[in-house]
Amino acid sequence: MRELLLKRKSRFILYVFACLFPVIDQVLKNYSFALLIGSIEVATIDYFIKVLMINIAITLLGILLFMASRFMRISYMRDTILDVRLNAFDKILKKSYEGFSKKSKDVYISNLVNDVNIFEREFFFKLINVIFRGGAYIASIGLLMFMDFRFAMVMLIISLSVFFLSKRFEKRTVKLQEEVSDNNESFTVGISNTLNGLEILKLNRLEDEFLYKSLKKVDDVERKKFHFTVFTEGQRSLTRFLGYVIFVGILMYLLNLAFAGESITRITFMLQLANSCVWTIGMVLPLFNDLKAAAKIYNKITKSDGEATTSINKKQSFSFNKFIEVKDLRFSYEGKEILKGASFTIEKGKKYLLKGPSGAGKSTLIKLLSMIYDNYEGSIKVDGVDFREIKEDTINDHVSYIYQDVFLFEDTVKNNITLFKDMPEKRILKATKHAGLDEFLATKELGLNEPLMENGKNLSGGQRQRISIARAIIKDASLLFVDEGTSSLNQELGSAIEDTILSLDSTVIAISHRYYEGITEKYDYVLELNNGQILQHQSQDYLREVAV
Numbered sequence: 001m002r003e004l005l006l007k008r009k010s011r012f013i014l015y016v017f018a019c020l021f022p023v024i025d026q027v028l029k030n031y032s033f034a035l036l037i038g039s040i041e042v043a044t045i046d047y048f049i050k051v052l053m054i055n056i057a058i059t060l061l062g063i064l065l066f067m068a069s070r071f072m073r074i075s076y077m078r079d080t081i082l083d084v085r086l087n088a089f090d091k092i093l094k095k096s097y098e099g100f101s102k103k104s105k106d107v108y109i110s111n112l113v114n115d116v117n118i119f120e121r122e123f124f125f126k127l128i129n130v131i132f133r134g135g136a137y138i139a140s141i142g143l144l145m146f147m148d149f150r151f152a153m154v155m156l157i158i159s160l161s162v163f164f165l166s167k168r169f170e171k172r173t174v175k176l177q178e179e180v181s182d183n184n185e186s187f188t189v190g191i192s193n194t195l196n197g198l199e200i201l202k203l204n205r206l207e208d209e210f211l212y213k214s215l216k217k218v219d220d221v222e223r224k225k226f227h228f229t230v231f232t233e234g235q236r237s238l239t240r241f242l243g244y245v246i247f248v249g250i251l252m253y254l255l256n257l258a259f260a261g262e263s264i265t266r267i268t269f270m271l272q273l274a275n276s277c278v279w280t281i282g283m284v285l286p287l288f289n290d291l292k293a294a295a296k297i298y299n300k301i302t303k304s305d306g307e308a309t310t311s312i313n314k315k316q317s318f319s320f321n322k323f324i325e326v327k328d329l330r331f332s333y334e335g336k337e338i339l340k341g342a343s344f345t346i347e348k349g350k351k352y353l354l355k356g357p358s359g360a361g362k363s364t365l366i367k368l369l370s371m372i373y374d375n376y377e378g379s380i381k382v383d384g385v386d387f388r389e390i391k392e393d394t395i396n397d398h399v400s401y402i403y404q405d406v407f408l409f410e411d412t413v414k415n416n417i418t419l420f421k422d423m424p425e426k427r428i429l430k431a432t433k434h435a436g437l438d439e440f441l442a443t444k445e446l447g448l449n450e451p452l453m454e455n456g457k458n459l460s461g462g463q464r465q466r467i468s469i470a471r472a473i474i475k476d477a478s479l480l481f482v483d484e485g486t487s488s489l490n491q492e493l494g495s496a497i498e499d500t501i502l503s504l505d506s507t508v509i510a511i512s513h514r515y516y517e518g519i520t521e522k523y524d525y526v527l528e529l530n531n532g533q534i535l536q537h538q539s540q541d542y543l544r545e546v547a548v
């Protein structure tokens, strides 16, 4: 939190000063009010007019101070909130794929929207109040020390006692704010799931059931917010009540001074200063707890979860010229063993067809070979270098993927294929031709510049798949992973695309449940995954055996 506020140190100091401007205004107003009351005692029209002029001048000064304070604070707050959003986004982007996929993406959306909003709403509003009230308290107690040292010391001791009392509420306040944040996450995930499956819900007339579930989640969020508000307001009420009790004591003491002959102006001014101390006790102390809660939210959305987000200890870069050797590979999901000592070798330039029953672990194996997971046993080495020593980001330039689930950006066909890189048009057209996109592009007035809707909503499944295939082809990567890459294409196009994939120079490791006559035989090897083990076959032999 401190590093965020002090990132712009001089502007933060200016911000604190700006928050203190109203303190000057308040002290001056207290004094001018005391003069006004005191004018009853003096009882001359000249004195009254003088006091009135002072009051008007102080009111005008107050307006100027308010405007200056706001102007000086606003840009600092705006830039700091922008930093919070950037830091929160940065934390998500720096996550490893494995770390990222542990939570639903909607949790991250909730962090970026709900939590940032909580922070924005709570933090600066509370901070300005703490600084202003804290400043007013120090100014008031300082002036009181000049006027009546003993009285000021008693006020100080009372304030410290209430401060320690309110500290006892801190833990619970932070916890309740965290619960609000967690419930916001769960609500966002629930709503997103409902919207994602809306088509199925409508077709099966399940809307009411899901509406009820959503309402329940809204209810949970609101209940948590209510608990938080009740608890924080409860604190405020308690400290306010203590404030009233203290105020009655102060009033009795000042009445005694008045009976002893102290001037009305002085007594009124002391009353105003003491009042400002009492209100500080009543209002600032609970705000400290609210600030702590907002800071906790900031840490939650911007600080690392403790998982390794970068590969700082890894020194090697990915380079694949000969072999990838997998030895005795074991991998489990939460105790469920998927790979049980698989060993095989991938030779550069060869084409591998990964076969196995549904749920055998084929996609998992591809994730391990593309360095998405690293919590495995055994070893994976590329040209003799252990995967665990290779920086994850260095593999990206060497690997392409064609998956069944295609992600498309809300941008042109061209940018979706080149992934926003500058590439010669000739190279793009070659890739679109190989991916079977020519016919589709010919129907579009803007051709490659045809805009796509969010995730390619305006395309058919096959068209989306072909764009992803062109994206993989154009990358010209040394290693190409294909997971059911042609499943949404018809037999004719699927076989043509698979033929294209097999004609690339890349080493191909593909999962496919489809058999294309005369094409599938072009794979060099079949890796058969069964019961966590890999059996490597010459593809011709394997396919002949299966056909029999």
Ligand SMILES: Nc1ncnc2c1ncn2[C@@H]1O[C@H](COP(=O)(O)OP(=O)(O)OP(=O)(O)O)[C@@H](O)[C@H]1O
Residues within 6 Å of the ligand: 333, 334, 338, 356, 357, 358, 359, 360, 361, 362, 363, 364, 365
């Ligand atoms: N992130 C995950 N967390 C926990 N279990 C998982 C996860 N991903 C996959 N599994 C489980 O691991 C097993 C292997 O899944 P995987 O997707 O690798 O199989 P597959 O052979 O590709 O299956 P299919 O041919 O049906 O796509 C399955 O039982 C699956 O339920």
